Structures are given as structure tokens and as C-alpha cells.
Amino acid sequence: MIIQPIRCWQFVFAIIFFSANAVKVYSQDLASYIEVAEENNTAIQAFDLNYEIAKEKINEVGGLSDTEISAAYFVSTPETRVGSQRARFSVKQMIPWFGTIAARENYQNALANTEYVNYVIAKRKLRLEVAQKYYELYRIQTTKKIVNESLDLLSKYEELALNAVEVGTASAVDFLKIQIRQNDLLAQLALLDEDLKAAKIQFNALLNIEVESAVQVADSLYLPAEDFESTITDISSNYEILNYDKLAESILQEELLNQRDAAPKLGIGLDYLPVSERTDMVVENNGKDIIMPMISVSVPLFTSKYKSISRQNEIKQAVINAQKSDRLNLLKGMYADAIRIRNSARIDFLKEAENLKQARNAEEILLKNYETGTIDFNEILDIQELQLRFNRNQVDAIMRYYKQVAIINYLTSK
Template sequence: MKIKIGYIIVLFISISSYGQSLQEYLNIAENNNQELQAMHYKYKSALEKVNEEGSLPNTTIGAGYFVQEAETRVGAQKAKLSVSQMMPWFGTLEAKKESASFKADAQLNVIDLTKRKLFLNVKTNYYQLFELNVKESIIKENIEILKTFEDLALIELENNRATMVDVLKIRMEKNELSNKLSTVVENFKAKQIAFNLILNQEENLSVNIPKNIEIFEGVNSFQKEMISENPQLLKLDNLHSALEKSELATKKAGLPTIGIGLDYLIVENRAVENLLENGKDIIMPMVTLSIPLFSKKYISKQKQLNLEQKAVETIKVETRNQLVILFEKTMANLKNAEVSIKTQLDNIEQADQAQKVLLAAYETSKMDFEQLLEIQQLKLKFQFKMVTSEMEYAIQKSTLEFLTTTN
């Protein structure tokens, strides 16, 4: 049998619906994912935290009535109104706002990381469906070929050029393929349900599966240095910056706090004629200074925050090392899969040539059904290896996108 055209062109092009179909499923997964929606709410909450941290302490307003009036030259004091506002040391509020802003950015990185993991999961299951779908087609094709062999063997049996053993071997092989087909079909159904559940949609919906997998020629565009843009590392950078600003805010919190205020005293008129400024109310501006004489807690808090920064730095080094290890492993797997695809293409072509030689010999001599079955089994093995390598290639490429691509 000839190699299907799809196996030849798979190294160069993909069907036009491939990218659109997969992208559509990614969009569905993103829109339907409850975890992502919850994280977006948390991000909005973190943004509101920035406004909270940038706000001044509550303004104090007071009012009092003199039960026993205090007499003054211009009259008795009847009531007192006061308002005061404490002001943190210069730059304290700004440092708190910046710390909260970095924490919000870290929450955004978590959203990005969660979305990347979701996309990788969707792609992995999508390509596993592709493998099962193509295997189903390959098995059906091979069953049809075996039916042709069976018909030939029966004809040869009538002409005493074959034995019943040859017919039975072909039938046994056909039964084995039918069993494999049943297994693949059931696995496809289970995987399709799992895929739909990942997308949080009706589990029995059919999935549009591509016939080919695009082999990406520009694998070198995935550079190890691009790992620095991975949200896992960006999150740690933002957390480190948030801790730095928190440390600065704590340091400033250990400095004096200034308060400004105003007292307004209501004075009653005296029953004295021609009294200068009789009953004149009193206005008294005030300034207070809160001095943290016992600042041990602020010093301790600064040390805590400094140690937490060192912890984040250590975690970042370890995280980056793990990402680099995964990058190198994934890149090696991708290149191995690419080589395997080309190798299996060559093997399938040679198996077809071997089949042609055996079939051509049928015209001049007795057909060797045992060799024909052997070649067909080899070809089936090569076809299975190829589609598995295609799936592996696509998954490894998706993993590289997870590690390096900036969304």
C-alpha cells in the first residue's frame, strides 16, 4: 500500500482548521474555568488594597459640653468642638501603596501561570485525542488490507498455492486488530469526556480533531533566556519588591507621627455692657507629635521582612534551576520526536516497497503470506510509532510555550 499523502506533508503544513479549532477550545477553557474567574476577583481585591494602603488614618472629630462652665474674661465656655488628623511620616503611605501594588502584580502572575497550566492541559489532552483518532484510522485501514489478503489467500487455497494455515493466520491477525480497534475507540471516548470536562462543557460533545500535526521548523526560537519571563519567576520578583517596600514602610512607621488639629470653643456673652470682645469664640490650632519611644517591634519587623526577602531570593534560584532543567529535557524530547517522525516516514516507505516486491512476485511464483503479514505488522508498528511521535512532538512544543511564551 502507498503511504498516505498526509504522512508526507505532515512535516511541512497542517490543515487550515487546526490552529483555529485548538484556539477555540483554549478560549472556551479560559472562559469557563472557575478557578481563573475566582483569581480575577482576587486580583481586583488586591487592586482595592492599593487604595486602602494609600489612605490616611481616620480623622478624629469630637464635641463636648461644659457641665460646669469655665468662666473667662469675655464669657463662660459653653461647648467645645475639635477635629484632628494624624499624618504618618513622609513616604510611609507611598511605600505601603507600592508594596500593595507589587502584591497585586504577583496575583496577576498567578493568573497567568494558572492559565498557562490550563492551556497545557487542554493541549495535552487534545493531542492525545489526535493520537487515538489517527490510530483508529490506521487500524481500520490495516483491517481492510488484511481482508484483501484473506481474499487472495482463499483464491490461492483453491488453486493449491496456499494452505488453510495462511488463511487462519490472516484471520487471527485481523481479529487482533479488531481487538485493538475496540480498545482505541473506548479510550477515545473516555479521553473525549475528560477533554470536555476540562473545558467545563457538556461531556458528550464531539471534539474536532485534526488529521495532521504541524511540525514547527523554528524550534530554535525557544531560547532558554526567555524563561526569565515565566510567571513563576515574575511572581517571585514582585513578592520580593513588595517585601522591600513593606520593609521601608515599617522603617518609616518607626519614625514620629505628626498630628494636626483644631479646637473651637463656644463662649457665652457676659451681661456686661461695652465689654470688648464680649462672647468671642475661641479658635485653637493644634499640633501633636507621636514618638515611638519603644521601637523594638519596628526593628524586629524589619528583620522579619529582610529574612523573608532572602527566602524569596533562594526560592527564585531553585525555581529557575528547575525550569531550566525542564526546558532542556523538553527540548531534547522535542528533537528526538522530530527525528523519530522522519525515521518512521522512511520505515513506512520501505515497508511499502517491500510489500510491492512481494505482491509483484505473486505473478511468477507462489505468494509468501507469512512474509506479507510480517511486513504488514512492521508497517503497522511504524505507523503507530509515528503518530505517537507526532503527539509527543506537539506536547513538548506546548511545554516549551508554557515555559517561554509571553501571553
């Protein structure tokens, strides 16, 4: 099925390019704006930095605890068979139970994965927001063109009315009505200019560039002959849902780490005690320094803390499952609504295209009557107003269509 173009311009700008499983409705210009936004947006940069911090923490948790080093000097030297002890130097290192360090790294890696998913979600939401504002800019800019075309058309009607007044086939009132209509369109145009200025500032602020920077928007967009295929089951692959899976994995790794922390901890150390030689007698090993290796075990006799953490992790898993189910249902509702609005937009576009065709036919009939001197300028203005409304409705339908397609892409594309 071929879609009829809007009067006075042709739809020549294709904004569909392909991904693995979905058609993305970003025009070439829009794609470049999205790239700029991803590079400049400070919120995205913050998510990226948080991900880098989370990755770096893997190195942090992979190390051992601080080594304890101590030194003591005997004010009153204890005497031994081989001499008096002058000082004591100790070094001690606690070592976690086997597999604890790996468990810490796995837990931190799981946390880093959640940060990465948050980063991806933020980028996808930014792309959606840029697309939505881009299509709003398109609506305002294209509506301005339509209003300007209506003003040009009114200028021709004004000339016809002036000629009709001169020959007595129309009254001055008809001429004044056309001028009133022109004033109304000029006011609409001024309001659209204000809307466009504000929309451009908002768009550039989203891209984090100079707010006065020029914005290039597609001259025209068209509805594709067919909608790209998507199903509600695709939502299960949405990164917002994947985020809950990553959170669940991090809690699983936290519980494995908790079990390792509940295990005993080993300690190894060494004491060194320098000994002074005895001068009052000669003995074997006189003045021999003392070297004493040590090993210790830290046993968690009271395990209520670890049991409590395990119970908390069970509750956390239940909470995440409930949140995931709730979010999935919400996204499904958003998907159904987006499909409805997208399909309604297509229906509205086709309806207005047919209405516009009939309005043009009526306009031609009325203008032919001008040759017989029976032109009715009230009907001319009514038809002209209808054409303006139908054209604007078509532009609104196009904007709504692509906004909803952008939402559908966000919800279903991987």
C-alpha cells in the same frame, strides 16, 4: 530535508505561527480552543479577579485614617471669667509622615504587579495544558484511522486467502489467522474509542464547556523541516522567574513603607466649647465661645517592632533569591529534557519512516508471489503488523514532538 509522509494520508495541516522570538506550535483550531479556555476557565477568572482586587487596594491605602469626632456635655458646668462651659466638641485628624502614603501606594502597586504575573503564569500554564491534551486527542484520533486502514487491508488479505484456499495454495488455517488478526484490531479500535471519549470529556472540562461538545482536531500534522531556535538563556525571561523579581520588588517597597511607618505621625484638630453668658455681672467678651486649634505629634519611642520587620524583610529577600535560583535550575532541567525528547521524537519519526518504506517493499514482494501461487500469509500478517506498529510509532513521535515544543515555548517565549 523533506520529511516523508505517513502512508494513507498527507501532512497538510501546518500548525506553526510566529511570535517575536519563537515559533508557537498551535494550529488554528488549537488557538481557538485556547481562546475559549482563557475566557471560560474559572481558575483564570479567579486570578483575574485577584488582580482587580489588588489594583483596587491602591485606592484604599491612598486615603487618610478615620477622622475622630467627639462630643461631650458638662453635667457640672465649669465656670470661666466669661461664663460657664456647657459642652465640648472636638475633631481630630492624624496625618502620616511625609511620603508615607506614596510608600503605601508603591507597596500595594508592587503587590498588584505580583498578582498580574500570577495571572499571566496561570494563562500560560492553561495554554500548555490545552495544547498537551489537544495533541493527545490527535494521537488517539489518528491511531484510529491507522487501525481502520489496517482492517481494510486485512479484508483484502482475507479475500486473497479465501481464493488461495479454494485453489489449494493456502490452508483454512491461514484464513482463520487473518480473522484472528481482525478480531485483535477490532478490540484495539474499541479501546481507542473509549480513550477518545474520555479524552474529549477531559478536554471540554478544561475549556469549561459542555462535556459532550464536539471537538475538532487536525486531520494530520507534520514535522517541520527544521526546529525553531531557542536557547537555555531564554528561560531567564520566563514569567515564573519574573514572578520572583516582582516579589523581591514588593518586599523592597514593604521595607520603604516600614521606614516611613517608623517616622513620627502628625495630628491636627479643633476643639469647640460653647459658653453661656454670665447674668450676675457684665464682663468683656461675655459668653464668648472657645475655639481651640490643636496639633499633636505621635513619636514611636519603641522601635523594636520596626527593626524586627526590617530584619524579616532581609530574610524574605534571601529566601526569594534562593527560591528563584532553585526554580531557574528546575526550569533549565525541564528545558534540557524537553529538547532531548523533542529531538528523540524526530529521530524516531525518521527511523519509522525508513522502516515503513522497507515494510512496503517487503509487502510488494510478497504480494507478487501471490501471482505464482507461493504466497505466505504468515509473512503477510507479520509485515502488516509491522506496518501498523511503524505507523503508530510515527503518530506517537509526532505527538511527543509537539508536546515538547509546547513545553519549550512555555519555558522560553516572553
